[in-house]
Amino acid sequence: MSEYLLCLILFSIGLYCVVRKRNLIKIIIGIGIMEYAANLFFVLAGYRKTGRSPIFSADQQVLNMVDPLPQAVVLTAIVIGLALTLLLVAVSIKIYEKYGTFDITKINKLKG
Amino acid sequence: MIEINLLLIFMIAGALIAVRVKDLLSSVIAVGAVGIALSLGFLILKAPDLAMMQLVVEILSLIILIRATIRKDIPFSMSGGWTFNTSATIVFLALFLAVAFFALKGMPVFGNALMRVSGAYITQSPALGAKNIVAAIMLNFRALDTLGEATVLFTAIVGVLAVARKIGHKKES
Numbered sequence: 178m179s180e181y182l183l184c185l186i187l188f189s190i191g192l193y194c195v196v197r198k199r200n201l202i203k204i205i206i207g208i209g210i211m212e213y214a215a216n217l218f219f220v221l222a223g224y225r226k227t228g229r230s231p232i233f234s235a236d237q238q239v240l241n242m243v244d245p246l247p248q249a250v251v252l253t254a255i256v257i258g259l260a261l262t263l264l265l266v267a268v269s270i271k272i273y274e275k276y277g278t279f280d281i282t283k284i285n286k287l288k289g
Numbered sequence: 290m291i292e293i294n295l296l297l298i299f300m301i302a303g304a305l306i307a308v309r310v311k312d313l314l315s316s317v318i319a320v321g322a323v324g325i326a327l328s329l330g331f332l333i334l335k336a337p338d339l340a341m342m343q344l345v346v347e348i349l350s351l352i353i354l355i356r357a358t359i360r361k362d363i364p365f366s367m368s369g370g371w372t373f374n375t376s377a378t379i380v381f382l383a384l385f386l387a388v389a390f391f392a393l394k395g396m397p398v399f400g401n402a403l404m405r406v407s408g409a410y411i412t413q414s415p416a417l418g419a420k421n422i423v424a425a426i427m428l429n430f431r432a433l434d435t436l437g438e439a440t441v442l443f444t445a446i447v448g449v450l451a452v453a454r455k456i457g458h459k460k461e462s
Binding site for chain 2: 178179180181183184185186187188189190191192193194196197198199200202203205206207209210213216217220221222223224225226228229230231232233242243244245246248249250251252253255256257258259260261262263264266267268269270271279282
């Protein structure tokens with residue numbers, strides 16, 4: 178179970194970074210760390226001790242390969258994570274051009 | 290599995306450095322190290338497709354993040370709002386850890402996946418002529434998911450183009 182617990186600690190570091198830090202780039206980095214931890218957790222949950230990679234060969238049977246379904250799901254999630262990072266960085270660059278800072282407490286032109 | 294434990298400890302150290310360090314460029318480089326270690330971890334966990342994909346995506350996102358932070362490493366202040374920030378952090382972390390505790394109690398032991406759904410996929414995919422089962426699941430059994438992924442990518446690119454373009458509206462005088 179120590180793998181699951183270490184994965185949980187990694188996710189907690191990302192959550193701390195998102196909630197506590199006040200720099201936009203740090204928040205994007207925290208979201209990235211959370212995404213890494215979630216992807217790794219999926220693959221860890223599908224691992225088998227005696228398993229091989231899920232590719233057919235002559236002596237390959239159902240029970241001696243790792244679970245391929247979480248890998249297919251995570252393959253989709255990785256690409257969507259790239260799209261998320263791209264969009265967040267584009268919005269932050271625009272905010273930097275307008276306000277001249279990445280600090281989220283200084284971005285207060287909307288305050289009444 | 291001592292290798293995956295060591296890699297996870299390395300990833301936690303890299304993430305801590307990325308969170309704590311003041312310089313933004315160093316922070317981005319540290320998170321890149323975490324991503325490369327994740328790629329190695331996928332390789333150890335017998336997922337070669339994921340390792341390749343993670344390597345490519347990590348390099349791309351590192352380039353994008355460096356583009357955002359280059360020559361803009363402004364030190365940020367930590368004054369003001371300390372009690373609210375800390376209490377919000379504690380509440381969120383406690384909520385997450387409580388949910389994770391109940392979720393982990395229902396998980397099977399590490400190394401003994403159930404494979405209730407993917408057993409059917411594995412037994413059916415030789416009839417489809419697919420050698421790589423991950424590719425068979427992505428392109429045959431769950432092709433609609435892949436279509437949705439392509440839609441999300443297209444939408445994100447359209448959003449980036451709409452946000453990041455230089456030309457504004459021309460005012461009619």
